[in-house]
Amino acid sequence: MAGLELxxxxxxxxxxxxxxxxxxIQCKMGVFKQADGSAYIEQGNTKALATVYGPHEVTGxxxxxxxxxxxxxxxxxxxxxxxxxRRSRSKGDRKSQEMQLHLKKTFEAAILxxxxxxxxxxxxxxxxxxxxxxxSACVNAATLAIIDxxxxxxxxxxxxxxxxxxxxxxxxxxxLEESQGGPExxxxxxxxxxxxxxxxxxxxxxxxxxxxxxxMAVKGCKDIHAVLSRxxxxxxxxxxxxMNKT
Amino acid sequence: MxxxxxxxxxxxxxxxxxxxxxxxxxxxxxxxxxYMRGHGTYFEDTKLLASVAGVVETVNKLIHVNPLKTRxxxxxxxxxxxxxxxxxxxxxxxxxxxxxxxSAKDELNMRKYLQEGDLxxxxxQSVYGDGSLSLHTRNLKYGKLGQGMLVKVSPMVVKxxxxxxxxxxxxxxxxxxxxxxxxxxxREPAGRHPQRWFHPEFGECDAFDTCILYTYESSMxxxxxxxxxxxxxxxxxxxxxxxxxxxxxx
Numbered sequence: 001m002a003g004l005e006l007x008x009x010x011x012x013x014x015x016x017x018x019x020x021x022x023x024x025i026q027c028k029m030g031v032f033k034q035a036d037g038s039a040y041i042e043q044g045n046t047k048a049l050a051t052v053y054g055p056h057e058v059t060g061x062x063x064x065x066x067x068x069x070x071x072x073x074x075x076x077x078x079x080x081x082x083x084x085x086r087r088s089r090s091k092g093d094r095k096s097q098e099m100q101l102h103l104k105k106t107f108e109a110a111i112l113x114x115x116x117x118x119x120x121x122x123x124x125x126x127x128x129x130x131x132x133x134x135x136s137a138c139v140n141a142a143t144l145a146i147i148d149x150x151x152x153x154x155x156x157x158x159x160x161x162x163x164x165x166x167x168x169x170x171x172x173x174x175x176l177e178e179s180q181g182g183p184e185x186x187x188x189x190x191x192x193x194x195x196x197x198x199x200x201x202x203x204x205x206x207x208x209x210x211x212x213x214x215x216m217a218v219k220g221c222k223d224i225h226a227v228l229s230r231x232x233x234x235x236x237x238x239x240x241x242x243m244n245k246t
Numbered sequence: 247m248x249x250x251x252x253x254x255x256x257x258x259x260x261x262x263x264x265x266x267x268x269x270x271x272x273x274x275x276x277x278x279x280x281y282m283r284g285h286g287t288y289f290e291d292t293k294l295l296a297s298v299a300g301v302v303e304t305v306n307k308l309i310h311v312n313p314l315k316t317r318x319x320x321x322x323x324x325x326x327x328x329x330x331x332x333x334x335x336x337x338x339x340x341x342x343x344x345x346x347x348x349s350a351k352d353e354l355n356m357r358k359y360l361q362e363g364d365l366x367x368x369x370x371q372s373v374y375g376d377g378s379l380s381l382h383t384r385n386l387k388y389g390k391l392g393q394g395m396l397v398k399v400s401p402m403v404v405k406x407x408x409x410x411x412x413x414x415x416x417x418x419x420x421x422x423x424x425x426x427x428x429x430x431x432x433r434e435p436a437g438r439h440p441q442r443w444f445h446p447e448f449g450e451c452d453a454f455d456t457c458i459l460y461t462y463e464s465s466m467x468x469x470x471x472x473x474x475x476x477x478x479x480x481x482x483x484x485x486x487x488x489x490x491x492x493x494x495x496x
Contacts, residue, residue, distance in 0.1 A: 149316070152288070
């Protein structure tokens with residue numbers, strides 16, 4: 001390793017967390033008035049913004065219409081100022097196309113798609129600041145936005161990452177930990193039913209350790225679920241009390 | 247199609263129950279299989295789960311969850327007739343004028359009454375299998391909307407009433423949108439209807455005809471430019487609420 005000690009002898013990570021600790025999560029629902037649903041999330045220094053439009057009539061070519069379920073259209077972008085080096089990105093580059101596909105698959109598994117045949121739901125996510133775990137921040141933000149839009153879902157979708165450093169699984173890895181080249185697990189979970197809807201492993205991980213790292217990622221997802229569901233409950237009761245006032 | 251449902255939580259005496267009535271997606275509502283599945287819920291392994299975040303409501307054996315914010319679903323629509331819709335709309339309009347679509351010429355004549363891009367207020371006659379709608383404007387209260395200003399409000403802040411369309415001197419009230427006739431003398435009222443009065447986060451009052459009228463009247467104390475100041479806007483809302491309370495109209 002390049003001189004960086006990701007896990008100190010005392011068991012602390014570079015940013016002072018213990019291996020099982022998440023970064024601080026802050027989120028807000030309903031940030032835009034124009035969109036049907038929107039949400040903003042901060043996971044440590046990773047910041048993501050999601051907006052949801054729909055269900056509405058299918059835009060563009062009619063051949064895209066699906067007759068038994070709703071068409072989910074995802075768009076992922078990174079702000080020019082999101083990384084350390086300022087860089088303007090073209091919209092359809094390979095990386096964001098891949099991300100769009102992953103997001104689409106994830107939400108097709110969670111949204112009750114059969115309820116809105118011949119319609120379309122647009123999910124737009126943007127990374128405002130990238131500090132590792134972009135996919136999970138996107139999924140978590142989009143989940144909140146979909147709930148805000150009142151679109152029926154089976155469950156929350158919570159995503160988290162896990163790495164493996166000096167024989168210890170670490171959860172919610174940051175950019176620094178990500179870029180050291182160690183193994184990385186990305187998991188998106190339906191926390192109530194424990195179903196995995198998206199799963200990725202980057203670089204090699206020994207099968208003996210696999211179980212432990214996966215458990216860590218799943219636990220991370222459940223911790224995120226606790227935070228998100230509290231935020232949603234707060235938002236719902238606030239809206240309900242507003243409507244109840246008169 | 248379902249009408250808009252207003253969300254009413256029971257009075258504070260049932261506080262404990264009230265907390266339980268707020269659910270988020272994936273929450274178990276009941277494991278009793280006697281209940282019927284309504285909107286916003288789904289069955290999984292004999293358990294009834296919520297699929298949206300909102301308030302649980304039960305009508306006899308039917309359980310449904312009302313999301314607090316969602317797209318409009320009601321029976322009166324107002325829409326800008328886009329190309330694919332125009333045919334249906336035109337047919338309906340023509341029947342009112344005792345025209346029938348007998349020949350291609352009749353069809354062309356219908357363009358005189360309604361064109362693509364016109365704003366119409368119409369009732370949904372039927373929903374076809376492929377999801378397209380057939381609208382009608384047979385009643386005189388529906389039809390093409392002429393001059394005016396369109397103010398969009400969230401369907402969730404509209405007070406539920408028997409009919410969702412009233413016409414008053416200045417305002418034509420509509421479940422989804424408010425329209426104000428705009429002639430010379432009424433150009434000003436139009437400026438007095440910023441939609442944020444009815445935004446769920448800002449609005450302290452549901453949108454309905456009396457409320458709109460009162461808001462308009464209270465706003466007369468200010469000039470239009472003054473109304474842009476948030477504090478003054480709040481004053482207007484407060485006066486309106488006071489007046490509504492006095493008259494017991496809420």
